[in-house]
Amino acid sequence: MRFEEEITGGEAEEIEAEAKEMKRYRRPRTPGLLLTIFGAVVVVLIGGLASYYYYTFQSQGAAGEKKLKQVWNDTVGDTSVLAARFKTIDEFGHLNETGNGSLGKLVDTTNQTIRDGLYDIRAQGGMSIKASTAASKLSSFLEDYSSMLAELKRVISRVDEISDQQELNTLKDAGAQMEKSYDALLLAGSGIIQANLPRAIFDVPSGVEQLLAKKIEEGGSQSEQEKAAKQAAEQTVTQFVQAWQNRDPDGMLAKLTKAAKTEFNPGIVEDSTDITNLRITESAVAADLSGATITGQLEKQTPDKTKLTETWEFKLLKQADSWLIDKWVKK
Numbered sequence: 001m002r003f004e005e006e007i008t009g010g011e012a013e014e015i016e017a018e019a020k021e022m023k024r025y026r027r028p029r030t031p032g033l034l035l036t037i038f039g040a041v042v043v044v045l046i047g048g049l050a051s052y053y054y055y056t057f058q059s060q061g062a063a064g065e066k067k068l069k070q071v072w073n074d075t076v077g078d079t080s081v082l083a084a085r086f087k088t089i090d091e092f093g094h095l096n097e098t099g100n101g102s103l104g105k106l107v108d109t110t111n112q113t114i115r116d117g118l119y120d121i122r123a124q125g126g127m128s129i130k131a132s133t134a135a136s137k138l139s140s141f142l143e144d145y146s147s148m149l150a151e152l153k154r155v156i157s158r159v160d161e162i163s164d165q166q167e168l169n170t171l172k173d174a175g176a177q178m179e180k181s182y183d184a185l186l187l188a189g190s191g192i193i194q195a196n197l198p199r200a201i202f203d204v205p206s207g208v209e210q211l212l213a214k215k216i217e218e219g220g221s222q223s224e225q226e227k228a229a230k231q232a233a234e235q236t237v238t239q240f241v242q243a244w245q246n247r248d249p250d251g252m253l254a255k256l257t258k259a260a261k262t263e264f265n266p267g268i269v270e271d272s273t274d275i276t277n278l279r280i281t282e283s284a285v286a287a288d289l290s291g292a293t294i295t296g297q298l299e300k301q302t303p304d305k306t307k308l309t310e311t312w313e314f315k316l317l318k319q320a321d322s323w324l325i326d327k328w329v330k331k
Contacts, residue, residue, distance in 0.1 A: 065131045065192055067124055068138060071117035072193050075142070078110040083200035092211040096159040104156050111149040114142045130192075137188040141181040148174040148205070155208060160288050163216070163223060168209050175205035229318070230283040233292035236323040237314045238278060241298065244268070245275040257317055257324045273300045273308065281311075292316045292323065295331075 085106050089095060095103055121135050121142075151171045155162065162168070179202050185193060236255050243251030247269040253261055277299040285292040293315055300308040315327040 068192055074113050078113045079201050080198050082106045082110050083198045092215040095156045107149050107153050114146045118142050133188045134192045137185040141185045144178040144181040148178045172205045226285055229285045229289045233316045233323045237294045241278045255325055257326045260326050273302050276301050290318050
């Protein structure tokens with residue numbers, strides 16, 4: 001009972017006050033603590049995301065610049081091979097030579113490299129302003145380069161048909177645009193575009209023009225060559241018919257190919273009908289000037305003075321410097 005009196009005595013208020021004070025310190029400050037923790041978490045997340053995106057952006061940018069350099073180096077490599085091959089061509093007619101190392105094949109290979117490079121450039125992102133500008137200029141240049149190569153391939157495929165310098169105008173215009181784009185690329189691509197393209201590639205259009213000029217100077221234009229070929233083929237037919245008219249089998253044989261000679265019948269000159277005239281009505285030569293077809297009307301007269309007209313077709317081949325009759329048939 002003494003203990004209870006002491007507790008309920010004058011000290012009770014003090015004990016009670018002390019207990020309240022202890023409870024007050026133990027009570028958690030829930031709202032403030034949660035806000036503090038939430039704020040700390042947000043700061044950490046923002047910092048982490050910022051670091052992640054910065055790292056990702058930097059990585060993409062570095063990868064993009066690396067890809068630009070790779071595209072450019074691939075372009076330079078193929079162009080060097082193409083330009084070197086073009087330098088070995090000394091005649092316009094040799095532009096369309098075939099084979100794995102031919103100019104046409106190398107044009108296709110280089111153009112494919114360029115098209116692949118354009119695709120790779122467009123797939124890049126996150127580059128710096130400087131790299132983005134270089135990428136834009138590089139794309140423009142590659143597009144113009146590809147156009148020039150496409151036109152060069154068209155010229156190569158039509159070598160046997162081209163006889164006028166004006167037919168190269170599109171190629172020359174494409175070459176000029178390509179060079180203009182290259183100059184713009186060099187101004188914008190410093191530090192990224194390091195290896196220079198062989199300057200010889202820009203001389204290709206004018207080089208093709210010079211080869212055609214040489215061909216025209218040496219043999220005339222295609223139309224002039226065709227005219228000369230027709231005249232030579234017609235002369236052979238005329239001489240053949242003249243020998244026939246003179247009943248000269250040896251003279252006729254001299255105007256035949258080896259294959260035609262095996263089928264020649266000397267008895268043809270023994271025909272009683274006389275040949276009085278040959279009138280050529282149509283002449284045509286192959287695009288490569290290797291063959292010709294001459295059609296003419298052969299006028300004859302029988303022993304009783306009856307006049308006949310027959311249509312004959314002569315097929316000729318160009319052998320060495322001579323035109324020889326390979327086949328001749330009455331139509």
